[in-house]
């Protein structure tokens with residue numbers, strides 16, 4: 001299972017704010033987290049700790065019925081419990097372990113919340129203000145710690161428009177050396193590592209891509225922990241941060257999840273907020289929010305994955321947001337090569353969090369998106 005040496009090459013200069021490895025993130029959390037509560041959420045299939053940071057106070061008490069029951073009743077508050085008005089958000093990175101941008105983003109968000117500035121020393125007053133207005137924020141920098149342990153890299157070198165090395169690190173290669181590739185990698189879950197030169201980092205040590213786990217059967221310990229956390233906290237929004245922006249129009253993009261119908265308008269609203277924020281920050285393909293942030297122009301609905309499973313489990317508006325990569329370029333609408341700097345990638349992450357928090361603050365939580373008896377009052 002040796003990684004090919006040419007693909008294990010580290011970037012020449014790794015910025016100080018670019019923390020992505022299991023050990024360095026753990027070290028950062030242990031020396032930084034004081035306002036939040038640091039905890040091990042669970043152990044991975046490979047026995048590694050999955051770290052989470054909790055801010056604010058959780059919903060108190062329990063509802064009187066299941067989530068499904070509450071939908072049948074027409075009142076989600078009956079599931080959310082007496083604290084149904086509270087606003088709760090979960091942000092997680094590294095479900096796919098080679099997708100470093102979300103890991104770096106969450107680490108820098110924790111720096112903002114703890115120290116008032118990101119790891120570049122930049123304050124984010126609007127982000128800080130929005131975070132202070134929600135009741136509960138749960139952050140998981142690296143979900144797939146097994147996959148992350150397989151990559152001996154803090155940062156990939158930039159390789160122009162060549163994404164094959166990144167693809168190798170992500171979804172691996174067969175014994176004959178050819179990349180398994182995407183979406184072919186999804187044909188084999190669990191992946192038999194003995195058939196691979198390198199299994200990539202999509203999967204945990206049991207070979208399972210957590211984004212496509214056996215959710216209703218025997219989920220992996222990482223997925224089980226997320227499902228249990230979702231019920232314990234009953235978040236209004238879950239952000240699942242990935243790296244996989246479209247190669248053409250190569251900018252951060254929220255995917256369109258398969259959700260319960262009542263949540264579809266809320267997802268469109270969240271899309272509009274996030275993409276407006278990114279556009280105004282110069283991090284989309286044009287400066288026109290009417291174009292970039294129009295939810296009617298978002299990508300086609302994505303099939304069933306972790307977001308849908310979490311949403312159907314606890315009622316959260318759960319979305320995947322795909323970042324561009326630091327390691328390769330795509331093209332813009334005019335066909336020109338677009339390179340995103342590490343700084344821009346961190347900015348895009350923090351703006352996506354900020355605007356999602358703003359959406360939750362301004363547009364209310366789960367109980368308002370699918371009106372129930374109490375929410376109408």
Ligand SMILES: [Zn+2]
Nearest residue numbers: 096242243244
């Ligand atoms: Zn991914």
